[in-house]
Amino acid sequence: MEFAATIRFAISLELWTRGRNSPPLSPRSGNSNATMKVLILAAGYATRLYPLTLTQPKPLLLVAGKPMVDYVLDNLAPIEGIDHVYIVTNAKFAGHFETWAARHRAAKSGIQFTIINDGSTDDSNKLGALGDLNLVLERARLDDDLIVVAGDNLFSESLAGFGAACKRAAGPVLGIYDVGSLDEAKKYGCVDVDSAGRLLSFVEKPANPPSTLIGIALYYYPKSVLPLIRQYIAEGNNPDQPGRFVQWLYPRLPVHTWTVPGIWYDIGSKETLEEANRIFSKR
Numbered sequence: 001m002e003f004a005a006t007i008r009f010a011i012s013l014e015l016w017t018r019g020r021n022s023p024p025l026s027p028r029s030g031n032s033n034a035t036m037k038v039l040i041l042a043a044g045y046a047t048r049l050y051p052l053t054l055t056q057p058k059p060l061l062l063v064a065g066k067p068m069v070d071y072v073l074d075n076l077a078p079i080e081g082i083d084h085v086y087i088v089t090n091a092k093f094a095g096h097f098e099t100w101a102a103r104h105r106a107a108k109s110g111i112q113f114t115i116i117n118d119g120s121t122d123d124s125n126k127l128g129a130l131g132d133l134n135l136v137l138e139r140a141r142l143d144d145d146l147i148v149v150a151g152d153n154l155f156s157e158s159l160a161g162f163g164a165a166c167k168r169a170a171g172p173v174l175g176i177y178d179v180g181s182l183d184e185a186k187k188y189g190c191v192d193v194d195s196a197g198r199l200l201s202f203v204e205k206p207a208n209p210p211s212t213l214i215g216i217a218l219y220y221y222p223k224s225v226l227p228l229i230r231q232y233i234a235e236g237n238n239p240d241q242p243g244r245f246v247q248w249l250y251p252r253l254p255v256h257t258w259t260v261p262g263i264w265y266d267i268g269s270k271e272t273l274e275e276a277n278r279i280f281s282k283r
Contacts (some may be wrong), residue, residue, distance in 0.1 A: 048122030175218030
């Protein structure tokens with residue numbers, strides 16, 4: 001199934017040079033200045049998927065004939081107010097994303113991207129997901145509400161509800177998913193929430209998960225939270241897994257959650273990639 005969406009992003013394509021600007025998207029209702037940015041994390045090396053990812057970044061691997069990152073963009077498209085999308089990648093694959101972005105923009109008029117190269121060349125000198133997030137905050141001088149999503153997240157359904165939850169929330173929002181099995185939950189950051197959907201606990205790969213709910217790499221950070229990301233990095237905390245910041249954050253201020261509908265995959269192995277291809281080819 002082609003997840004139809006008219007992407008309404010007005011973004012500049014650059015490897016780190018400002019490009020031409022397009023008119024902004026319709027802002028979120030209630031505030032003519034209520035725009036937000038999107039950051040797609042795509043700087044990993046996906047060694048567990050070798051040899052597939054020796055010459056191709058994981059977010060550009062095809063699932064049912066479509067790059068994974070296209071599912072991310074198509075499902076973000078219904079969210080009002082997005083006026084810029086950044087993709088952070090590495091020195092090895094920056095050119096791949098430039099080529100992809102040019103084709104994507106040609107196929108869907110008005111789509112432009114900022115591709116940011118974090119300068120890393122392999123796992124030995126990578127910045128980590130949170131290191132990359134901090135890099136983009138500094139380089140792009142971001143001072144806007146921000147959606148952060150991993151480029152290898154595979155969604156079957158629109159994320160419009162996530163956008164609505166972000167609009168309602170007076171703070172950060174974490175995407176969560178029910179994996180349906182305590183054994184499966186042990187592989188992820190497991191969460192517990194209260195009756196209002198606020199985060200009560202977040203534990204990375206617990207031996208005894210409190211539930212089958214996990215936190216996934218889908219986050220909303222209002223601009224008031226961005227200085228805390230800088231603080232987290234400055235304190236020398238783990239810069240790798242993006243969930244580590246949520247784990248650090250929720251004792252300090254309320255973190256809301258939103259349950260991802262439909263099918264979700266974290267493509268971390270050849271087996272999950274093959275399964276996703278089978279499932280999505282039938283849709």
